[in-house]
Amino acid sequence: MKAKVYVTLKREVLDPQGDAVRRALGTLGFEGVRDVRIGKLVELDLTGADRAKAEAELPAMCSKLLANPVIEDARFEIID
Amino acid sequence: MKAKVYVTLKREVLDPQGDAVRRALGTLGFEGVRDVRIGKLVELDLTGADRAKAEAELPAMCSKLLANPVIEDARFEIID
Numbered sequence: 001m002k003a004k005v006y007v008t009l010k011r012e013v014l015d016p017q018g019d020a021v022r023r024a025l026g027t028l029g030f031e032g033v034r035d036v037r038i039g040k041l042v043e044l045d046l047t048g049a050d051r052a053k054a055e056a057e058l059p060a061m062c063s064k065l066l067a068n069p070v071i072e073d074a075r076f077e078i079i080d
Numbered sequence: 081m082k083a084k085v086y087v088t089l090k091r092e093v094l095d096p097q098g099d100a101v102r103r104a105l106g107t108l109g110f111e112g113v114r115d116v117r118i119g120k121l122v123e124l125d126l127t128g129a130d131r132a133k134a135e136a137e138l139p140a141m142c143s144k145l146l147a148n149p150v151i152e153d154a155r156f157e158i159i160d
Contacts, residue, residue: 008121
């Protein structure tokens, strides 16, 4: 069973890395980019096939390690 | 219009950051994690509503700036 966790900065948190990418895209000629935000994608390969267990554990994994709940949001999806 | 770009390391490329996360999850008691891979999630806010233009430009943005095509794969989705 696989899971994907998407970690993004909260809206109110500044993203200087995203700003740098937006400016670089403009320099490369891609003018139509208003805003860029950079997040993380964590792909997990889980042993076992207990979807309920995975659904219970993933929020804990996010809040304990994968995301910083002060400045980041995390959402996940489970792929059978 | 918004777009999301998912940048992941190619399968054959080692991911020491992912390995460190896997070990840390084990230390925290999450035993059922076989493998972890860390990628990037780039969220773009695009001006205009020309989906065809976005579909044409996004692969170029990926290969020129957002991903390193030697070691990374990139895929994108456009959200109206």
